[in-house]
Amino acid sequence: MSVTPDTLSILQSHDPAVFEAVQEEERRQLRTLEMIASENFASRAVMEAAGTVFTNKYAEGYPGKRYYNGCEPSDKVETLAIERAKQLFGAVHANVQPHSGSTANQAVFFAALQPGDTVLSLSLAHGGHLSHGHRVNMAGQFFKIVNYGVAQGTEQIDYDEVVRLAREHKPRMIITGGSAYPRLIDFAKFREIADEIGAVFLTDMAHFAGLVAGKAIPSPVPFSHIVSSTTHKTLRGPRSGMLLGDAEWGPKLDKAVFPGLQGGPLVHIIAAKAVAYGEALRPSFAAYSQQVIANAKALGEVLVEKGLRLVSGGTDTHLVLVDLTSYNVTGKDAANALEHAGITVNKNAIPYDTRKEWVTSGIRIGTPALTTRGMKEAEMRTIANWVAEVVKDPTDEAVQKRVRAQVDEMTGNWPLRAEDLA
Numbered sequence: 184m185s186v187t188p189d190t191l192s193i194l195q196s197h198d199p200a201v202f203e204a205v206q207e208e209e210r211r212q213l214r215t216l217e218m219i220a221s222e223n224f225a226s227r228a229v230m231e232a233a234g235t236v237f238t239n240k241y242a243e244g245y246p247g248k249r250y251y252n253g254c255e256p257s258d259k260v261e262t263l264a265i266e267r268a269k270q271l272f273g274a275v276h277a278n279v280q281p282h283s284g285s286t287a288n289q290a291v292f293f294a295a296l297q298p299g300d301t302v303l304s305l306s307l308a309h310g311g312h313l314s315h316g317h318r319v320n321m322a323g324q325f326f327k328i329v330n331y332g333v334a335q336g337t338e339q340i341d342y343d344e345v346v347r348l349a350r351e352h353k354p355r356m357i358i359t360g361g362s363a364y365p366r367l368i369d370f371a372k373f374r375e376i377a378d379e380i381g382a383v384f385l386t387d388m389a390h391f392a393g394l395v396a397g398k399a400i401p402s403p404v405p406f407s408h409i410v411s412s413t414t415h416k417t418l419r420g421p422r423s424g425m426l427l428g429d430a431e432w433g434p435k436l437d438k439a440v441f442p443g444l445q446g447g448p449l450v451h452i453i454a455a456k457a458v459a460y461g462e463a464l465r466p467s468f469a470a471y472s473q474q475v476i477a478n479a480k481a482l483g484e485v486l487v488e489k490g491l492r493l494v495s496g497g498t499d500t501h502l503v504l505v506d507l508t509s510y511n512v513t514g515k516d517a518a519n520a521l522e523h524a525g526i527t528v529n530k531n532a533i534p535y536d537t538r539k540e541w542v543t544s545g546i547r548i549g550t551p552a553l554t555t556r557g558m559k560e561a562e563m564r565t566i567a568n569w570v571a572e573v574v575k576d577p578t579d580e581a582v583q584k585r586v587r588a589q590v591d592e593m594t595g596n597w598p599l600r601a602e603d604l605a
């Protein structure tokens with residue numbers, strides 16, 4: 184089962200060293216269980232579009248208003264992407280040019296704020312994202328960042344704290360969304376708080392955009408002034424970013440992306456985004472996104488049976504955040520042991536973690552990629568048992584070796600994408 188497009192046969196003779204690295208990565212993706220919550224397997228059509236001649240084209244500007252000539256096909260493909268994104272998310276305005284999730288967020292900061300303005304966002308330590316203003320990030324250096332967190336008991340967003348901090352600090356922008364928050368977010372509540380103080384409300388749906396597209400969870404679009412996203416996580420498109428805006432913010436976002444922040448758009452990636460949005464509009468994607476959540480719940484249930492604790496007590500989305508304290512194991516050791524066993528996850532801080540961020544007390548496990556392979560609850564239960572066995576004693580290499588063999592056997596039966604069986 185090959186995941187590489189035919190053009191790689193040219194790469195093989197043209198540049199064997201790069202070809203070999205690609206082959207190695209292909210083998211890795213096929214023969215391990217990819218459970219990094221932010222990863223997925225884009226379709227062959229998405230990958231093909233990303234590898235087209237559009238990579239050669241400069242198309243600074245927007246459809247119908249370009250700085251370069253020869254942009255008619257680029258206009259066509261970007262318009263397709265914009266219209267499909269708007270339809271998919273019920274948005275008034277879409278900008279499909281951000282190169283990544285981080286640049287999409289940078290464009291929002293540029294559009295909505297002056298340097299030094301105050302921003303209220305979810306703390307990274309409680310599941311937020313670097314680009315929402317962590318001190319090591321550009322946003323943290325140029326803006327005054329105030330963080331809200333999750334409540335210690337429920338480990339869910341503490342809306343009382345959000346209200347209190349909003350009233351106290353009067354931020355110009357409030358951000359929600361993050362990279363390790365397994366629960367639904369009350370977007371209406373956030374908008375109410377933003378409206379009370381006259382703040383801009385940004386939802387970063389990078390992690391859960393695919394679940395929104397498949398209507399498996401509520402959409403932030405009706406409640407947010409601006410929605411930012413990546414396109415490569417649950418949404419299963421190419422590695423990239425996007426922005427949605429209401430009637431007021433749409434044109435401001437366009438100006439902030441170009442000429443504000445970026446030069447020429449990656450038209451080949453925009454073509455691949457158009458393909459991905461088209462795929463996400465199909466009924467099969469709704470079924471996929473529901474299965475992603477069902478799989479995360481099944482995985483979590485078995486981990487709990489095995490004596491592990493899930494942050495917030497469970498999940499409503501595509502990921503579980505596992506507290507390893509009951510096993511007296513660190514996230515770092517657990518993730519490394521799992522990698523040896525052929526299961527790829529990442530260490531992750533849990534809320535109020537007492538360990539340093541490169542050690543942590545938790546691991547984050549996601550189901551989007553394995554669900555794309557066609558795996559369902561039964562496979563998740565088997566995998567959860569393996570995870571628990573390996574994590575129980577990360578120094579036990581015999582267990583890792585045995586699980587590695589079982590993973591090898593399992594992955595041999597599943598293509599990278601269920602569509603490859605059709």
Ligand SMILES: Cc1ncc(COP(=O)(O)O)c(C=O)c1O
Pocket residue numbers: 221282283284285286288311312314360361362387388389390413423424
């Ligand atoms: C919530 C959130 N926003 C933004 C990003 C940044 O996306 P990118 O890696 O494409 O810059 C991520 C990536 O993990 C994310 O989880």
